[in-house]
Amino acid sequence: MAPSFTARIQLFLLRALGFLIGLVGRAALVLRGPKFASKTPPPVTEPLLLLSGMQLAKLIRQRKVKCIDVVQAYINRIKDVNPVINGIVKYRFEEAMKEAHAVDQKLAEKQEDEATLENKWPFLGVPLTVKEAFQLQGTILLFLAT
Structure with missing residues (x-):
């Protein structure tokens, strides 16, 4: 038809x-x-940036890598790449570093073993970004009837 x-x-x-x-x-x-x-964007030069989230989490739980070093590597990459791709609108680097320091302190206390940490917080210390979308006043939405 x-x-x-x-x-x-x-x-x-x-x-x-x-x-x-x-x-x-x-x-x-x-x-x-x-x-x-x-x-x-410039090429990746930091080896930590080439690891998967699962690999990073495991290294952090095993205390082979400090969370603060991982977060700093990602912050440096964002600063290198964001002027080209404009992917991050709001920086919260100071807060991220404080949170990374708190993770490292928690791990330094050695109150929980690696298996318990993996069960409770599988991605403890792994940085992530979240894309947020908001409808803003004054924007136009089109709905087409078929």
């Missing part, structure tokens, strides 16, 4: 909007210059 006239108009308008957004994006890259358009 062929789409209705209204659905075809909506699809046409949606495609036109996408095309215009693409043009604006490309124009913004041209206006900001070729350096911005072709910039790539």
